[in-house]
Amino acid sequence: MKLTVQVRLLPTPVQAAALEATLRACNEAATWVSGVAFEKDVRRNFALRRLVYDEVRARWGLGAQAAQHVVKKTCDAYATLRANLKAGNLGKPGSKRYRRAAGKPVCFRPRGAQPYDDRMLSWQTVERRVSVWTVAGRIKDVAFTASPEQLATLALHRRGESDLVCRDGMWFLNATCEIPEAPTNPDPVDFLGIDLGIVNIATTSDGEIMAGRELNRARVRERGLRARLQRKNTPSAKRRLKKRRRKEARRARDVNHKIAKHVVAEAERTGRGMALEDLTGIRERVRLRKPQRAAHSSWAFAQLGQFIAYKARKAGVPVVHVDPAYTSRTCAECGYIDKANRVSQAWFACRSCGFVDHADRNGSRNIRARAWELWRRGAPSTAPAPSRTPRSGTGRKRSITASDARCANPAP
Known part of the structure; x- marks a missing residue:
């Protein structure tokens, strides 16, 4: 299993200047190579290398290996663009956004990552x-x-x-x-159901609630601070905005890592598998009022799911994803389904048998029951290698990511 370990370099000013000059040269060369690839319609590594290799080495003074990596990075950027176009991330074919993305060569940021x-x-x-x-x-x-x-x-x-x-x-x-993987447990004694949410980031079927109040309060503070700084629009305000732009994402990533590590360790210790909801496409399915949209958009449920998946795969814990339909309205005791069962965000009260429980815990119990039923029917573990390696997944490592290259209309 492939994982990425990030270490921080501590270069001297002279070393930092050399590193910055290297990134700028490599990305300028990659932008030029991208233009050639777009004009000649050559996107394959070896074919493109025959066209540009000598020019890249002569004009930018790159070594042999660096020149080859520049070409490969360009080809990977076009592969990423092609995948985004195919997946519809840049609009429907023929739309203005689609044409803008496909109609111009990919260009690279001056400080884009270099393999x-x-x-x-x-x-x-x-x-x-x-x-x-x-x-x-x-x-x-x-x-x-x-x-x-x-x-x-x-x-x-x-x-x-x-x-x-x-x-x-x-x-x-x-x-x-x-990283070596542990063999997947073929005979779990039970499943640990996990209900993902915004108010409570994760609630397990054991009744443990990982509340997100502190994280949500921090997000509200950050949004308010960004709004005030944007209204000021002074050079000092812009510097502060640039300094704080990734703070919220770092905090959310840290919280998600801690939650994922905790729940996977609990499942491994007790010999259980893990049950999660398949929340693919939930942002398109749910309609929200304007005050709720910011909180819903910043909900990093996919990241938490990826973290749980790769940590479970590393520990040999099976993971099953279940259909989330009606898990919040179904009574975990008698199975009665009614919208009125969900009294509030926090509480569940069954209209049939009178069972009362925390709403998220009731939902996690339903998730556990569905996963156990699927496993008994022979469903395989759904903890494959995620598609991205850096700190959030496993699998084949690409030389270029969406954040390193930008096209005319980059993917969100």
């Missing part, structure tokens, strides 16, 4: 140093910081490429690691 292989980057994990190729020559003894667990993972399991990333003035290396 490095072992010929361009060497690790001294014990000394916490890396040696990195740059356009100014190879720079050695670039310090990095990481936790003891990350250092152990790097030393034992690092394989393949690493991505050099500059974000908010900080430098990072995302290193790909091959």
Whole structure:
């Protein structure tokens, strides 16, 4: 199973200048290569390399490996664009947004991530140093910081490429690691149902509630601060907006990681599988009033589901996704379904048998029961390798992500 370990580089000012010049050169070259690929309609790696390889090396002074990675990054960017177009993420074929996205070559941000292989980057994990190729020559003894667990993972399991990333003035290396998987438990004694929500981020069928009040209050504060700073529109306000733009996402990611780690550990300890709702397409199915839209849009249920999936796969815990229809209206005791059973956001009271429980706990019990029934019928574990590796999944690592390249109308 492939996971990505992120470590932070601590370069000197001279080293940082060399790294920045390298990213700019590589991304300028990639933008030019993208134009050639668009004009010639050549999107395959080796065919495109024959057209641009010599020019890339001569004009931007890139080494052989860097030039090859620039071409491969461009091809991967077009593969990502093609997948977004096919999936409808950029509108329907023939729409204005679709034509704008498909009608122009992909361009790359000056500080977009650049992949490095072992010929361009060497690790001294014990000394916490890396040696990195740059356009100014190879720079050695670039310090990095990481936790003891990350250092152990790097030393034992690092394989393949690493991505050099500059974000908010900080430098990072995302290193790909091959983590061994535990065999999936073929005979779980039961399932741990998990109901995902906004007010309560996760509620288990054991009755444990991971409330999201603190996270939601922080989101409201951040939205209010952004609104005030945007109204001011001064240079100082813009600097503060840029500094805080990822704070809410980092906080939500940290909370989701902690919740996923906790519930997977509980399922593993008790020999149970995990049951989740299949919430695919819920944003399109649900109609909300204007005050609720911001909270619903910032609900990171898909991220939490991905975290649970890869942590469960690593631990050998089976995961079953069930149909979420009527789980919040069905009585977990007698099975009676009625909209009126859901008295409020917090409470459930069955109109047939009188059973009263916390609404999310009742829903999680229904999820557990449905997963157990599916498993008895022979349903397989639905914890495949997620499609993205960095800190949120497993699977094949791509050299370019949607955040590194932008087209005329990028995917949301």
